[in-house]
Amino acid sequence: MRRSLLILIAVTLLGCPDTASPDGGLDAASDAGSDAPRTYVPEPFEPTPETIAYCQGHDDAAIEARITELLAQLTPREKTELLAGDSLGGGTYVVDGVERLGIPGLHMLDGPRGLSTVSGLRGTAFPVAMMRGATWDPELEERVGHAMAIELRSAGADVLLAPTMNILRHPRWGRAQETYSEDTDHMGELALAFVRGVQAEGVMASAKHFAANSIEDNRHDVDVRISERTLREVYLPHFQRVVVEGHVASVMSAYNQVNGLYCDEQPLLLTSILRDEWGFAGFVESDWVFGTHGGVTSLRAGLDIEMPLSVQFRGLLPALNRGELEEREVDDAVRHVLRAAMCFGLDALPPRGHDGRIDDPSQRETAEHLALAREVATRGIVLLRNVPVAATPLIPLDAAALMTPGAVVLLGRNAEAESIGDAGSSAVEPTDVVSAREGLEARLGASVVTIGGDVLDLAAQAAVTAASVVVIVTGLSTDDEGEGDFAGGDREEITLRATEIALIRAAVGLNPRVVVVLEGGATITSSEWDHEVPALLFAFYPGSHGGHAIADILLGDHPPTGRLPFSVPVAESDLPPFDNTSPMVEYGYLHGYRHLAAGPTPAHYAFGFGLSTTTFAIAAPTGLAATYGEGDTLEVEVEVTNSGARAGTETVQLYVSALDSAVERAPLDLRAFDQVTLSPGATGTATLRVPLRDLAYWDAASGAWILEAIEYEVGIGTSAADLVHTALFRIES
Numbered sequence: 001m002r003r004s005l006l007i008l009i010a011v012t013l014l015g016c017p018d019t020a021s022p023d024g025g026l027d028a029a030s031d032a033g034s035d036a037p038r039t040y041v042p043e044p045f046e047p048t049p050e051t052i053a054y055c056q057g058h059d060d061a062a063i064e065a066r067i068t069e070l071l072a073q074l075t076p077r078e079k080t081e082l083l084a085g086d087s088l089g090g091g092t093y094v095v096d097g098v099e100r101l102g103i104p105g106l107h108m109l110d111g112p113r114g115l116s117t118v119s120g121l122r123g124t125a126f127p128v129a130m131m132r133g134a135t136w137d138p139e140l141e142e143r144v145g146h147a148m149a150i151e152l153r154s155a156g157a158d159v160l161l162a163p164t165m166n167i168l169r170h171p172r173w174g175r176a177q178e179t180y181s182e183d184t185d186h187m188g189e190l191a192l193a194f195v196r197g198v199q200a201e202g203v204m205a206s207a208k209h210f211a212a213n214s215i216e217d218n219r220h221d222v223d224v225r226i227s228e229r230t231l232r233e234v235y236l237p238h239f240q241r242v243v244v245e246g247h248v249a250s251v252m253s254a255y256n257q258v259n260g261l262y263c264d265e266q267p268l269l270l271t272s273i274l275r276d277e278w279g280f281a282g283f284v285e286s287d288w289v290f291g292t293h294g295g296v297t298s299l300r301a302g303l304d305i306e307m308p309l310s311v312q313f314r315g316l317l318p319a320l321n322r323g324e325l326e327e328r329e330v331d332d333a334v335r336h337v338l339r340a341a342m343c344f345g346l347d348a349l350p351p352r353g354h355d356g357r358i359d360d361p362s363q364r365e366t367a368e369h370l371a372l373a374r375e376v377a378t379r380g381i382v383l384l385r386n387v388p389v390a391a392t393p394l395i396p397l398d399a400a401a402l403m404t405p406g407a408v409v410l411l412g413r414n415a416e417a418e419s420i421g422d423a424g425s426s427a428v429e430p431t432d433v434v435s436a437r438e439g440l441e442a443r444l445g446a447s448v449v450t451i452g453g454d455v456l457d458l459a460a461q462a463a464v465t466a467a468s469v470v471v472i473v474t475g476l477s478t479d480d481e482g483e484g485d486f487a488g489g490d491r492e493e494i495t496l497r498a499t500e501i502a503l504i505r506a507a508v509g510l511n512p513r514v515v516v517v518l519e520g521g522a523t524i525t526s527s528e529w530d531h532e533v534p535a536l537l538f539a540f541y542p543g544s545h546g547g548h549a550i551a552d553i554l555l556g557d558h559p560p561t562g563r564l565p566f567s568v569p570v571a572e573s574d575l576p577p578f579d580n581t582s583p584m585v586e587y588g589y590l591h592g593y594r595h596l597a598a599g600p601t602p603a604h605y606a607f608g609f610g611l612s613t614t615t616f617a618i619a620a621p622t623g624l625a626a627t628y629g630e631g632d633t634l635e636v637e638v639e640v641t642n643s644g645a646r647a648g649t650e651t652v653q654l655y656v657s658a659l660d661s662a663v664e665r666a667p668l669d670l671r672a673f674d675q676v677t678l679s680p681g682a683t684g685t686a687t688l689r690v691p692l693r694d695l696a697y698w699d700a701a702s703g704a705w706i707l708e709a710i711e712y713e714v715g716i717g718t719s720a721a722d723l724v725h726t727a728l729f730r731i732e733s
């Protein structure tokens with residue numbers, strides 16, 4: 001069923017909003033006095049450094065003055081209507097403007113990997129965000145954000161409902177693929193780059209889902225119990241970066257509760273932290289359909305827009321009329337909405353009614369965007385294992401030696417799949433998807449023989465035995481994982497299906513030259529079987545041209561450069577528990593590599609890990625001081641030399657450990673990373689910077705960040721489990 005239809009049914013099922021709403025009681029149609037002459041004088045607003053920065057070059061003082069004028073002219077009904085969606089129009093989710101005053105509406109569309117299917121239009125399926133996280137390349141991600149914004153704008157959207165930037169706390173989360181990482185620093189870098197790319201095109205980005213949203217099956221109700229310290233240190237810093245450094249236009253509140261309050265009713269999240277501490281100047285919209293739980297309570301907590309329809313917010317007008325809500329409180333939210341619209345220049349565009357459609361197909365699936373999708377997929381594939389067979393590592397395959405029919409046998413449930421990811425709100429419908437089979441055939445033609453099914457019959461066994469190489473493309477699909485309500489939901493396990501493991505084993509029993517390519521949103525454990533295969537790659541959901549990217553890596557047209565944005569444990573039992581059924585779930589301080597490093601069993605493949613087909617020598621860092629002051633930035637340079645015979649890219653990672661801290665700390669935290677791409681024999685420099693205030697911990701008792709004057713260890717390496725150099729420094733008070 002189409003997603004838009006599902007949403008309308010859900011909204012209908014919500015019942016009569018005015019009686020359902022705790023703020024209802026009066027008929028919403030009674031806008032008493034709204035046609036009477038207005039004598040209302042709104043509060044003026046002095047621009048702040050944050051509103052000026054938010055306005056990105058537009059004249060904020062003029063905009064704020066204009067908004068004040070409009071607040072005097074708008075009726076209470078018009079104001080409350082500006083605070084809610086009005087369903088779909090022209091292929092976007094619409095918040096209607098006010099035509100008589102020249103106020104433009106907002107047009108929203110997902111999402112994290114391209115133009116949403118809600119538009120009814122086709123667009124480029126970029127690799128899922130987790131794969132973009134695996135590139136560890138913010139500049140590349142900025143280009144993706146920019147390209148995606150162009151495609152969405154061509155379909156009439158001015159708000160792009162992304163980035164999804166919830167921490168991957170556990171790989172069973174159904175929407176893991178939509179986010180970038182299990183780590184806040186890595187997530188912050190990538191999401192910030194995406195926001196910059198989107199907003200450089202004049203399209204508004206929306207950071208979602210705020211906050212602590214990383215369970216799917218009970219996402220509408222689950223109460224995430226979390227200490228304020230964990231919330232602030234682990235689940236929020238990346239949101240802070242996109243607000244403070246990226247001036248993100250909007251933030252979407254999450255469905256779930258945090259410590260007993262729904263996110264849309266959370267003054268701590270939406271007002272104290274987001275507005276008062278971070279200076280957020282844009283608007284907060286609710287998540288869709290079941291994401292607004294109060295009328296007045298949500299508005300007062302800091303929610304500005306209910307999406308996609310007015311259900312709870314229909315109670316605002318009656319509450320105003322009853323005197324239970326002040327018009328000035330409504331004005332605050334309206335100002336956030338109008339500031340966004342004007343700072344992004346929507347008032348300068350030709351007026352467009354509710355159903356006005358914009359459609360410029362020449363801006364979508366362009367050669368440039370498809371090439372970018374392929375480039376990103378190629379950059380994001382992670383080579384996890386590549387041991388020699390007859391003295392030579394299998395990857396890269398020698399294409400020249402594979403030119404006879406049947407030289408490559410292709411197996412596995414994803415061999416012919418259109419691996420573009422989830423069928424939920426992030427769904428994209430490209431005109432064409434290059435599967436792994438098509439990608440390999442494009443390079444090797446009739447050499448490739450594809451055999452379906454997970455059991456090898458006699459003919460298949462003969463083909464596998466005779467092949468020069470067997471490629472098994474397997475992993476997950478939308479049946480296994482995806483957005484709750486619409487697609488697979490949370491994963492039931494993090495292993496590969498038993499039938500696929502059996503297929504791998506059957507193939508290896510017949511031919512030692514087996515390459516396994518795993519596809520999926522996040523961690524698929526492989527410790528049980530991967531020592532039996534010489535080569536293993538992780539290819540996520542690689543998007544429109546994913547099959548070409550897989551061929552690029554397998555055949556050595558591009559060196560493997562991807563690095564894991566998550567940990568792959570030996571077994572799920574090495575991770576904190578995942579509970580998607582209890583009404584209340586505890587989020588602890590440690591997860592991912594921070595949890596594994598504190599436990600007895602190291603990761604099977606560590607966060608940050610990925611093999612190259614060359615080797616790198618990493619020199620000791622230079623520039624590290626013995627002591628720093630509180631406001632300093634640690635900056636080191638690391639020389640990297642490509643000591644092998646092929647080109648490659650190394651991702652140098654910097655981790656910090658607080659020694660002898662007065663409080664519990666993670667064994668190590670990623671604090672910076674940089675990449676160098678080098679031809680054989682070349683040397684380059686990675687530059688790593690850590691503002692030392694990032695090392696502070698949150699002290700709940702005093703409600704403040706505390707930067708301890710203690711000794712710290714800095715580790716430079718190629719993954720969370722491979723620190724090549726370590727050194728000590730001290731912060732002095």
Ligand code: BGC
Pocket residue numbers: 110111161208287288425
């Ligand atoms: C999702 C959001 C999405 C929204 C609109 C919700 O179900 O949680 O991420 O932006 O729908 O499609």
